[in-house]
Amino acid sequence: MKTPRLLTIAAISAGLAFGVAQAKEKKHEEENINASDVPEAVQKAAEKETKGASIVRWEKEGSAYEAVVSKDGKEWGYKFSASGKMLGKHSEASEKGEKGEKY
Numbered sequence: 600m601k602t603p604r605l606l607t608i609a610a611i612s613a614g615l616a617f618g619v620a621q622a623k624e625k626k627h628e629e630e631n632i633n634a635s636d637v638p639e640a641v642q643k644a645a646e647k648e649t650k651g652a653s654i655v656r657w658e659k660e661g662s663a664y665e666a667v668v669s670k671d672g673k674e675w676g677y678k679f680s681a682s683g684k685m686l687g688k689h690s691e692a693s694e695k696g697e698k699g700e701k702y
Contacts, residue, residue: 629658629665637664640683648677648685667691 674691
């Protein structure tokens, strides 16, 4: 009687753990996109925030847009809402698990 219960509990626990891990993984899905697919408000905000630095690529993360910029030999990600509001800045090295700064 106790063994089937234990197996049921173990199966449910494993399913919940897998679901949480999968949800965290989906949280950071990003897709490379063309500059032509980025709203004009986001492009203008990025130009203003990056102060003329070269935008290497654009990424879309859920409903947010990220301009990846090369500056001083490092890549930085500037995240914006679809309306052009700045959401944050971070080192791309820290995103990839390398040593880097995050603002």
